[in-house]
Amino acid sequence: xxxxxxxxxxxxxxxxxxxxxxxxxxxxxxxxxxxxxxxxxxxxxxxxxxxxxxxxxxxxxxxxxxxxxxxxxxxxxxxxxxxxxxxxxxxxxxxxxxxxxxxxxxxxxxxxxxxxxxxxxxxxxxxxxxxxxxxxxxxxxxxxxxxxxxxxxxxxxxxxxxxxxxxxxxxxxxxxxxxxxxxxxxxxxxxxxxxxxxxxxxxxxxxxxxxxxxxxxxxxxxxxxxxxxxxxxxxxxxxxxxxxxxxxxxxxxxxxxxxxxxxxxxxxxxxxxxxxxxxxxxxxxxxxxxxxxxxxxxx
Amino acid sequence: xxxxxxxxxxxxxxxxxxxxxxxxxxxxxxxxxxxxxxxxxxxxxxxxxxxxxxxxxxxxxxxxxxxxxxxxxxxxxxxxxxxxxxxxxxxxxxxxxxxxxxxxxxxxxxxxxxxxxxxxxxxxxxxxxxxxxxxxxxxxxxxxxxxxxxxxxxxxxxxxxxxxxxxxxxxxxxxxxxxxxxxxxxxxxxxxxxxxxxxxxxxxxxxxxxxxxxxxxxxxxxxxxxxxxxxxxxxxxxxxxxxxxxxxxxxxxxxxxxxxxxxxxxxxxxxxxxxxxxxxxxxxxxxxxxxxxxxxxxxxxxxxxxxxxxxxxxxxxxxxxxxxxxxxxxxxxxxxxxxxxxxxxxxxxxxxxxxxxxxxxxxxxxxxxxxxxxxxxxxxxxxxxxxxxxxxxxxxxxxxxxxxxxx
Numbered sequence: 001x002x003x004x005x006x007x008x009x010x011x012x013x014x015x016x017x018x019x020x021x022x023x024x025x026x027x028x029x030x031x032x033x034x035x036x037x038x039x040x041x042x043x044x045x046x047x048x049x050x051x052x053x054x055x056x057x058x059x060x061x062x063x064x065x066x067x068x069x070x071x072x073x074x075x076x077x078x079x080x081x082x083x084x085x086x087x088x089x090x091x092x093x094x095x096x097x098x099x100x101x102x103x104x105x106x107x108x109x110x111x112x113x114x115x116x117x118x119x120x121x122x123x124x125x126x127x128x129x130x131x132x133x134x135x136x137x138x139x140x141x142x143x144x145x146x147x148x149x150x151x152x153x154x155x156x157x158x159x160x161x162x163x164x165x166x167x168x169x170x171x172x173x174x175x176x177x178x179x180x181x182x183x184x185x186x187x188x189x190x191x192x193x194x195x196x197x198x199x200x201x202x203x204x205x206x207x208x209x210x211x212x213x214x215x216x217x218x219x220x221x222x223x224x225x226x227x228x229x230x231x232x233x234x235x236x237x238x239x240x241x242x243x244x245x246x247x248x249x250x251x252x253x254x255x256x257x258x259x260x261x262x263x264x265x266x267x268x269x270x271x272x273x274x275x276x277x278x279x280x281x282x283x284x285x286x287x288x289x290x291x292x293x294x295x296x297x298x299x
Numbered sequence: 300x301x302x303x304x305x306x307x308x309x310x311x312x313x314x315x316x317x318x319x320x321x322x323x324x325x326x327x328x329x330x331x332x333x334x335x336x337x338x339x340x341x342x343x344x345x346x347x348x349x350x351x352x353x354x355x356x357x358x359x360x361x362x363x364x365x366x367x368x369x370x371x372x373x374x375x376x377x378x379x380x381x382x383x384x385x386x387x388x389x390x391x392x393x394x395x396x397x398x399x400x401x402x403x404x405x406x407x408x409x410x411x412x413x414x415x416x417x418x419x420x421x422x423x424x425x426x427x428x429x430x431x432x433x434x435x436x437x438x439x440x441x442x443x444x445x446x447x448x449x450x451x452x453x454x455x456x457x458x459x460x461x462x463x464x465x466x467x468x469x470x471x472x473x474x475x476x477x478x479x480x481x482x483x484x485x486x487x488x489x490x491x492x493x494x495x496x497x498x499x500x501x502x503x504x505x506x507x508x509x510x511x512x513x514x515x516x517x518x519x520x521x522x523x524x525x526x527x528x529x530x531x532x533x534x535x536x537x538x539x540x541x542x543x544x545x546x547x548x549x550x551x552x553x554x555x556x557x558x559x560x561x562x563x564x565x566x567x568x569x570x571x572x573x574x575x576x577x578x579x580x581x582x583x584x585x586x587x588x589x590x591x592x593x594x595x596x597x598x599x600x601x602x603x604x605x606x607x608x609x610x611x612x613x614x615x616x617x618x619x620x621x622x623x624x625x626x627x628x629x630x631x632x633x634x635x636x637x638x639x640x641x642x643x644x645x646x647x648x649x650x651x652x653x654x655x656x657x658x659x660x661x662x663x664x665x666x667x668x669x670x671x672x673x674x675x676x677x678x679x680x681x682x683x684x685x686x687x688x689x690x691x692x693x694x695x696x697x698x699x700x701x702x703x704x705x706x
Contacts, residue, residue, distance in 0.1 A: 020630070076516065098555075098598075101484055101514035106411055106443050125629055138630040141663045146682065147627055159574020161597065161626035164662075168627055168682065185573050187408045212574060218409055241577035244584055249533035254559070254580070254593060255573040258408075263426075285585070286578055287687045 002129040002179045003154070003199040003206070004092060004120065005068060009134055012037045012060050012090075013051070014081045015072035020138070022048045024072070027142050032133030036064040057088045070136050071095040071121075078122065079104035086115050095121030095184070096137050105188040112190060119190025123256075125160025125182040131205075139163060139182060151176020153293065154200040156193050157212035158185055158219070158256065162241070166210050166289070173293040178206040185256030187217065194222045197232040206234065208296050210289060213240040213271055216259040220271035224278040235296045238275050239283040240268040300486045300509040301525035302349035305389055308488075308506035315479045317472050318502045322391035331372030334390035335365040341393040344371050350381035351507060352424070358385065361393055382534035394504060399492035400461070401425060402473055404480045413441040413480065417473070419459040421492035435459065447477040468501035469493065483521060484514030539611055543594075546607035554600020554631075556608050560615065564591030565704060566697060567612040569640075571625030572597050575686065579624040582690035588697065589704075591618045599631045605639025606646070613647055619701060620655035622693040624686050628662025636660060637668040641675045652676040655696040659689035 015021050016038025025035060026049045035051050037060035044055040054060040057069065069085045071078060071093060078097045085093045086108070093112065100122045112119045120127060126137020131150040139160075140148050147168040153175050157163040163182040170177055181196050183189055193211060200206045209232075213220045220240065226232055245254055246267050253260045261267055272282050281296065283289045303311075309319045323334035324347060335342045346358035353359050358380045362368035368390065378385050401421030407414040420428050420435040429436055437459055441447045452473035456466050472493065480488045489507040496502060515522040526536070536544070543558035561568075568590040570579035576595035583590055594612050596605070613621060623640060625631070637660060644651050660668050661682040672679035678696075680689055697704070 023630070075513065099513040101517075102406060102486065102511050103443075103481065103484055103514065106406070106413075109411060110444055141629045143663070146662075157574065159572060159577075159626075160629065161572030162574035162578070164629055165575065165578075165626040165686065169685070172685075187406070188411055214574060214577060241574055241581060243581050245577070252533050252559075255577045255595060259573070259577070285687055286582070287685055 001203050001205040002132060003196070003203050004118070004179060004181065005127050005129050005132075005134045005136060007132040007134065009034075009068045010064055010066050011035045011068045011070065011136065012039060012057060012064070012066045013070045013072060014039045014057065014085065015074075016040055016048050016051065016053060017043050017046065018072055021072035024138050025049050025051060027138075027140075028135050030142070031135055031140070031144050033135055036060070036066060057084050057090070061088050066090060068092045068094070068136070071097055073097060075099045075101070079108055082108040082119070083111065086112050086117050089115070091117055093117055093119045093190070094124060094127060094136050095119065095190070096124055096126065097121075098123045100186075102188060105186065109188055109190055120181060121184040121189060123160075123184040123186045123189075125163060127179065127181050129179045130177060137182070139180065147171060148180060149176040152178055152205060152207040152297070154178050154203070154206040154209040155180035155211075156196045156209060157182055158214045158258070159212055159241070160185070162212045166212055169286070169289045170210060170293060173290040175293060175297055178203060185214075185258055187258040192222065193219050194226045194231070197223060197226060197236070201232045201234065208235040208237065208293070210293070211236060211238045213238055213268075214255060214259040215242045215245045215261050215268050216266040218265075221274045224274035224280070227278040227280065235281060236275075237281040237283060237289060237292050237296065239286055239289060240271050243268045301512050301515065303508040303510060303521070303525055304347055304349060305345065305506055306347060307524045308508040309503070311479060311483065311508075312503050312506060315482075316475050317479070318500065320392040320394055320502060320504060322389055325372060325388045325390050326386065327376065328369040328372040331388055331390055332365045332369035335362060335368035338390060338392050340364050340368070342368055343391050343393045344368060344375060345389045345391070346375050346378060346380050346385040347387040347389050348380050348383040348385055350383045353380055356380045384535070394494050394502060395497040396492070396494045396504075397497045398465070398495040400469060400495065401428065401491045402476065402493055403487065403489035403491070404477060404485065405487040407440060410440050412443055413477070415439045415441065415455065415473070415477070417455050417459060419461060425491070441477065447474065449474050452477075464499055465495045465501055472501055472503070484511040484518060485509065486511050539615060543608065543611045546604060546611065549607070550601055550604055554596060554598045554604050556594060556596035556600065556604070558608065558611060559593040561590055561592055563617065564589040565617055565619045565701070566590050566693060567615065567618040567621045568592050569594045569596070569609055569612045569621070569623045571595065571628070571631065575624065575626035578686055579622070579690060582687045583622065583694065586691050586694040588622070588690065588694040590622075591615050597631060600636070600639070602635050602639045602642065605636050606642040609640050609643035610647060613643065613649065620693060620697050621657070622690070623658040623660060624689045625660050625662070626686065627682055630663060632663050633660045634664040634667035634671060637671045641671060641677065644675070644677070650676070655693065655700045657689055657693040657696065659684060659686060
C-alpha cells in the first residue's frame with residue numbers, strides 16, 4: 001500500500017519529448033517505473049526511451065488504460081494540457097511545470113475539483129513510492145535510493161528539494177518512506193498538506209508523517225485544525241522553514257512564491273504554535289527530526 | 300507580483316472605460332506648474348512610486364494654484380516614501396467628492412477564487428474601515444469558471460446602500476474592473492477612493508495595481524511598463540540586484556536564481572532551492588552567522604550562470620566568507636555547480652585556501668563535484684553532514700578567521 005502512486009499506476013507523460021521530460025523518463029524507467037505513453041502534438045510515431053509518443057492524450061488512452069498523467073509542458077501550454085487530462089478523465093494529474101500564471105491555475109484546479117480529479121502541483125518535483133519502485137517527476141534524480149528507501153514514514157513538502165532532504169533524514173534515522181509527495185511551492189495547488197494527510201491516514205503502511213512547512217498560506221494552520229478534528233491520528237513531525245522572514249519587512253518574498261507573510265498572516269511562529277496545540281511534534285532544528293522519529297517510531 | 304505605477308494603471312482604466320481624473324506626469328517643479336495650468340486648479344500632487352500608503356507618508360498634497368503646485372512638487376520630489384526615492388509626480392484634477400467608495404479585487408488563496416472587497420466608506424485604509432465600520436464592508440467571491448455578471452456588481456453596491464445614478468455607474472465600473480483584472484492577469488486592483496462627485500459622476504481617484512510576474516509573457520504592453528519581482532524587496536532594487544537579474548535572464552530557461560542584498564553581514568550566501576535556502580538562512584542565524592546577502596538558485600543552472608551569480612555574491616563589499624548549502628539535488632548537476640563556483644573564485648583572484656568557505660553539495664554527479672572542490676582547495680561536504688551541520692561549520696570558520704567581528 002501507499003498513496004497516490006503504486007504498482008497499479010498506468011502513467012502517461014504530457015510533454016515527454018522535452019529536454020527535462022525525456023531525462024526524467026529515462027531515470028524513471030531505470031528505477032523500474034512503468035511509463036505507458038507520452039504525448040507531444042505533432043510527434044506521434046516517435047518514441048522516447050522506448051515509450052511511444054502520441055499526438056493527443058485521447059489517442060494514448062485508446063491504447064492504454066492511463067490512470068495517471070504527469071504534465072511537463074511549458075507554462076504557456078500548461079492550462080490546456082491539464083484541461084486535456086481532465087477531459088480524458090484521468091483521475092490523478094501531477095503538474096511539474098513551474099511559473100504557470102495564477103489565473104490559469106485557478107481555472108484548471110477548479111475544473112479538476114468538479115470533475116473529481118486529484119491534482120498534485122503545479123510546481124511539484126514529483127511523487128515517489130519506493131516499495132513499488134514508482135517515481136514520477138525528477139524526484140530522486142538518477143539515484144533515488146540515496147534518499148528514498150521503502151518504509152513506513154510519509155513525507156509531505158512544500159519544497160521540491162526539501163522532499164528529498166526530509167526523506168534522507170528519515171533514512172539517516174534508520175527508517176524508510178511509504179510515499180513522498182512534493183505538493184508544489186505555488187499559492188494555488190491541487191493537494192494542500194491537509195488533503196495529503198487525509199490520504200496517509202487511510203494508508204495502513206504509513207505509521208507517521210514528516211512535513212516541511214514554510215511561511216505564507218494557511219496550510220499548516222489547516223493541518224492543525226484537521227488533526228484536532230481527528231482527521232489525522234498518526235504522529236506528525238513538522239519543521240517550518242523561513243523563520244527569519246518574520247523579521248524582514250512584510251511582503252518580502254524569500255523562497256517560493258507562496259511563502260509571503262501578509263497582514264500578519266502566515267508567520268512560522270503562529271504555524272508552529274497551532275501545530276503544537278494540535279499535539280504535533282515540532283522539530284525546532286531540522287536535525288531534531290532524527291531523534292524525534294526514533295522516539296516516535298519505536299513507541 | 301509586479302507593481303504597476305499609478306499613471307500606467309490609470310491609462311489602463313481609461314482604455315477600459317473606467318473614468319479617472321485628468322492627470323499628467325511631472326519630473327520637476329516647472330513641469331508640475333505647467334501640468335497644473337493645463338489641467339486646471341485645484342490639483343492633487345502625488346509621489347509616483349510603487350510604495351503604498353503615500354498619503355500617510357505625506358506624499359499626496361493639494362494645490363490651489365500653479366505656483367503652489369510648483370512649490371509642493373519641490374517638496375515631494377525630495378522625499379523618500381518607504382525607501383522609494385520620488386523622482387516623478389502625478390499631477391491630477393482635484394475632484395469635488397460627495398461620497399467615497401472602496402473596491403478591490405484580488406485572489407483569496409483559501410477559497411481559490413477571486414475576491415471582491417467593496418465598501419461604502421472609502422478614502423481610508425481598508426484595515427481601518429474593517430476596524431471602525433465592519434458593517435460597511437462586503438466580501439464577494441467570484442466563480443472564475445462562470446465569470447462575473449453585471450447583476451452581481453449591482454447587488455454588491457445595492458447591499459452596501461448605494462442608490463440612484465451612482466448605483467448604475469458604480470455597477471458598470473466594478474464589472475469593467477473585474478474584466479480588467481482578468482485581462483491583464485492582475486493580482487490586485489484596488490480603487491481607493493472610488494469617488495462619487497458632487498455632480499454625480501463616479502470616478503476612480505486612485506489605483507493600486509499588481510500583475511502576475513508569471514503571466515508577463517502574454518502581456519506585451521505591461522511587460523515594458525513594470526519591473527518583474529518589484530514587490531520582492533522592501534526598497535528599490537540595488538545596482539547589484541539588477542545586475543544579478545541580468546545574469547539570471549541571460550539563460551532564462553535553465554536554472555533560476557534570485558539575489559537579495561541584506562544590510563551588513565560578512566558571509567556570502569549562495570544556497571539552493573526555495574525551501575533549502577530558507578533552512579540554510581535560519582540555521583546560519585541560529586548559530587550566530589551574519590549573512591551579507593541571500594541567493595537562492597535551483598533548476599540545474601549552467602556553469603556560466605553559477606559563475607556569474609557567485610561573483611556577484613562575493614563582490615558585495617564586506618563579504619569575507621562563502622556559504623553554499625544545497626539540499627540533496629533531484630536534477631541539479633552538482634559538478635556543474637562546483638565548476639561555476641571554482642571559476643568565480645579564480646576570476647576574482649580569491650584563494651579558497653585562505654578564504655573561509657564551505658560547500659554542502661550532494662546529489663547528481665557529486666563524486667565529481669567532491670573531486671573538483673577538493674583539488675581547488677574548497678571545503679566540500681556531500682551527504683556526510685546535514686544542512687544544519689554545514690551552517691555551523693561556516694559560522695565557526697568565520698569566528699576563527701575574524702575574531703574581532705564576532706559579537
